[in-house]
Amino acid sequence: MEPFKNLTGLVAPLDRPNVDTDQIIPKQFLKAVVRSGLGAGLFYDWRKQPDSQFVLEQPRFRNSTILVAGANFGCGSSREHAVWALADYGFRAVVAPSFADIFRNNCLKNGLLTVILKPDEIDTIFGAIKHHDSYQLTVDLPAQTVSDEFGWKAHFEIEPFPKKCLLEGLDDIAMTLAHENEIAAYERAHPVPFTERSATDP
Amino acid sequence: MAAQTLFDKIWNSHVVSEVAGQPALLYVDLHLVHEVTSPQAFEGLLNAGRKVRCPQRTFATMDHNVPTTDRSLPITDPDSKLQIEMMRKNCADFGVGLYDLGSREQGIVHVIGPELGLSQSGMTIVCGDSHTATHGAMGALAFGIGTSEVEHVLATQCLWQAKPKSMEIRVEGELGLGVSAKDLILGIIGRITTDGGTGYVIEYRGSTFEGLSMEERMTVCNMTIEGGARAGMVAADHKTVDYLRGRRFVPTGKQFDVLAEHWLTFHSDPDARFDRNLTFNASSFAPQVTWGTNPGMVTDVKSKVPDPASFNDPTQRRAVELALDYMALRPGTSIEEIRLDRVFIGSCTNSRVSDLKAAAEVVRGRKVAPNVRALVVPGSQLVKEEAEALGLDKIFTDAGFEWRESGCSMCLGMNPDILLPGERCASTSNRNFEGRQGAGGRTHLVSPIMAAAAAVAGHFVDVRDWTK
Numbered sequence: 001m002e003p004f005k006n007l008t009g010l011v012a013p014l015d016r017p018n019v020d021t022d023q024i025i026p027k028q029f030l031k032a033v034v035r036s037g038l039g040a041g042l043f044y045d046w047r048k049q050p051d052s053q054f055v056l057e058q059p060r061f062r063n064s065t066i067l068v069a070g071a072n073f074g075c076g077s078s079r080e081h082a083v084w085a086l087a088d089y090g091f092r093a094v095v096a097p098s099f100a101d102i103f104r105n106n107c108l109k110n111g112l113l114t115v116i117l118k119p120d121e122i123d124t125i126f127g128a129i130k131h132h133d134s135y136q137l138t139v140d141l142p143a144q145t146v147s148d149e150f151g152w153k154a155h156f157e158i159e160p161f162p163k164k165c166l167l168e169g170l171d172d173i174a175m176t177l178a179h180e181n182e183i184a185a186y187e188r189a190h191p192v193p194f195t196e197r198s199a200t201d202p
Numbered sequence: 203m204a205a206q207t208l209f210d211k212i213w214n215s216h217v218v219s220e221v222a223g224q225p226a227l228l229y230v231d232l233h234l235v236h237e238v239t240s241p242q243a244f245e246g247l248l249n250a251g252r253k254v255r256c257p258q259r260t261f262a263t264m265d266h267n268v269p270t271t272d273r274s275l276p277i278t279d280p281d282s283k284l285q286i287e288m289m290r291k292n293c294a295d296f297g298v299g300l301y302d303l304g305s306r307e308q309g310i311v312h313v314i315g316p317e318l319g320l321s322q323s324g325m326t327i328v329c330g331d332s333h334t335a336t337h338g339a340m341g342a343l344a345f346g347i348g349t350s351e352v353e354h355v356l357a358t359q360c361l362w363q364a365k366p367k368s369m370e371i372r373v374e375g376e377l378g379l380g381v382s383a384k385d386l387i388l389g390i391i392g393r394i395t396t397d398g399g400t401g402y403v404i405e406y407r408g409s410t411f412e413g414l415s416m417e418e419r420m421t422v423c424n425m426t427i428e429g430g431a432r433a434g435m436v437a438a439d440h441k442t443v444d445y446l447r448g449r450r451f452v453p454t455g456k457q458f459d460v461l462a463e464h465w466l467t468f469h470s471d472p473d474a475r476f477d478r479n480l481t482f483n484a485s486s487f488a489p490q491v492t493w494g495t496n497p498g499m500v501t502d503v504k505s506k507v508p509d510p511a512s513f514n515d516p517t518q519r520r521a522v523e524l525a526l527d528y529m530a531l532r533p534g535t536s537i538e539e540i541r542l543d544r545v546f547i548g549s550c551t552n553s554r555v556s557d558l559k560a561a562a563e564v565v566r567g568r569k570v571a572p573n574v575r576a577l578v579v580p581g582s583q584l585v586k587e588e589a590e591a592l593g594l595d596k597i598f599t600d601a602g603f604e605w606r607e608s609g610c611s612m613c614l615g616m617n618p619d620i621l622l623p624g625e626r627c628a629s630t631s632n633r634n635f636e637g638r639q640g641a642g643g644r645t646h647l648v649s650p651i652m653a654a655a656a657a658v659a660g661h662f663v664d665v666r667d668w669t670k
Contacts, residue, residue, distance in 0.1 A: 016520065016521060016524060017517055017518075017521050018396055018397070018496050018521065020496065020633075020635045022614075022633065022635040022636070022637060022638050023635065023636060023637070026637055026641065027614050027615055027616050027638075028281075028616075030238050030266075030616060031238075031267070031279075031281035031282060031284070031285050031616070032241075032281075033241040033242070033245075033284060033285060033288050034241075034242065034245070035242050045636065045637045045641050045642075070517065071397065071517075072396060072397035072400070072430070075396060075397065075430065075496070076332065076427075076633060076635060077331075077332050077614075077633075078239065078330060078331055078332040078346040078347060078348055079238075079239065079348075080239070080242075080330075080348035080349040080350060083348070098397065098400065100397070100400065100430065101366075101400055101401065101430070101432050102332055102346055102347070102348060102427075102432060105347075105348060105351070106348035106349075106350065106351075109348065109350035109351065110350065159364065160223060160224075161223070161224045161225055161362075161364070172350075172354055172362060173250070173252070173353070173354055173357050173358060176227065176354065176357075176358040176360055176362070177357070177358060179218065179219045179227055179360075182218050182219045182227075183218055183227075183229070183358065183359065183360060186218045186229050187229075187256075187359075190229070190231075192256070192258050192259060193231070193322060193325075193453075193461070194258070194259075194320065194451040194452075194453075195450075195451055195452065195453050195454075
């Protein structure tokens with residue numbers, strides 16, 4: 001995974017709560033067998049309606065790299081395609097009052113930063129976007145802050161371990177395999193609980 | 203030792219390695235795999251030159267993409283076909299057992315896990331699918347993961363996990379006639395809201411859950427994720443042991459007795475403490491119907507579509523407005539007045555034999571309303587076989603339902619079973635998100651008996667009026 005680098009970018013507002021992963025990437029795109037190219041399916045049903053007023057269809061938000069959304073963003077299905085689609089479209093961070101657990105985990109595995117701010121701080125950002133045409137935010141992960149060029153700044157919490165993984169771009173599998181002795185010892189003490197499989201099916 | 207919850211017991215017995223302040227490395231007893239969330243994981247293994255560490259703990263099936271019509275015909279959608287072929291190739295190359303399309307035991311991954319006796323009490327169970335919570339009904343810790351984590355489990359049989367908080371949801375008393383496990387869990391989600399469980403593992407406790415059958419417990423645990431919690435569980439008891447006895451992968455004889463004794467230790471100690479406790483009374487639950495675009499937007503069948511103006515919080519009010527606009531519902535409409543185009547009985551929530559039996563009892567001798575097209579999709583081939591042996595297929599087809607092969611089908615419409623834009627469906631599945639069952643489709647979540655009654659009436663009805 002690529003390490004997360006601090007970023008300053010254009011902010012797109014998605015002011016509704018409970019945006020689910022079916023909405024982020026509809027089912028027809030789940031037939032992909034590779035991780036790439038899913039940006040084309042991002043928010044497909046909302047973007048592709050006739051005369052869509054959806055935020056990403058508005059020219060001023062097209063090159064956004066930071067998405068600001070309502071509470072419980074990413075709820076529903078565990079499809080990692082939602083994260084691949086956001087990243088492929090160009091998003092590097094999502095800012096919301098809260099995230100669904102599986103979605104947040106999936107983001108961390110792909111170097112997409114989830115920033116949790118208080119609801120009133122999110123409202124401040126939504127307000128600022130209305131007032132400034134090319135509103136940008138700067139996300140500083142080591143300092144755990146989000147700020148704008150007008151002097152507004154907010155602090156966010158992130159657990160030390162995911163922070164370290166994001167900053168260093170750690171490959172978890174390699175990290176886990178370093179525990180081979182412990183895993184093997186656990187397996188010796190806990191044999192497979194199933195009866196023998198028949199030779200045929202499966 | 204301090205008193206432990208069921209969740210603590212399973213967690214503590216699966217920690218392989220732990221460093222203070224970091225997530226724990228947890229061992230995974232059972233990894234279930236399906237065709238949609240696994241191709242990129244196998245590709246990752248291949249690129250890194252890694253193998254599947256424990257093929258004997260890894261089981262695959264095809265469910266999301268599969269046609270539910272005649273299986274002898276070729277799959278027409280080229281993308282679905284490719285994904286299915288990839289699953290076959292990956293399973294063959296990596297030595298993973300596969301319940302393929304032609305298998306007598308193929309089915310929805312969360313139906314076949316318990317059915318084959320793979321999902322057992324005290325286990326850690328994962329799958330690249332959020333409804334993995336279903337297996338918690340066995341007294342297991344079961345949760346959904348993303349594809350990166352699928353790859354991680356394939357390679358290491360472990361996962362790094364920060365320990366979630368614990369929540370007790372206690373319900374006491376008996377559910378009324380016509381009120382099912384589906385109504386219980388929909389009612390709970392309505393009360394805690396769609397993100398009320400975020401960050402928690404839920405244990406369902408109390409006489410109501412003790413009184414449920416294993417399949418009903420699966421329905422409850424299945425929808426845990428719709429309240430935001432990744433895992434839901436019910437303690438193992440004699441019903442769990444009876445359910446597992448004799449199943450395909452469950453050892454027999456003396457070995458079974460030893461296992462059964464072990465399983466029965468998986469309950470919370472009497473004075474175990476939870477981070478949060480909620481208590482409800484079973485008598486407060488009525489048949490439920492969702493009116494909005496997430497499962498928390500739900501109400502009693504005798505109730506009305508809510509008015510956005512009645513919500514004080516502006517964010518919530520706006521969410522309700524958007525939902526009603528999508529659902530094309532006017533505030534104040536009686537739920538029973540909502541007319542339907544489609545009825546879907548199936549999905550990992552409600553496609554087991556007891557679900558189909560209950561629905562068949564409602565439709566027996568009746569006819570599907572002329573304005574409705576209705577579909578029954580058994581959860582697995584074994585469910586289908588058993589249902590047919592009971593003559594349920596005949597009851598459904600006589601009434602005008604279509605009787606299909608097993609799969610996820612119209613729960614998420616990855617196969618040809620989808621709603622057309624604007625169609626309204628009473629569905630026994632788990633998600634009423636916008637476009638979930640087909641772009642522009644409108645989903646109302648209900649229990650199997652409520653779906654069956656709605657199919658006959660052509661609109662929602664209170665099934666309790668029919669069971670008197």
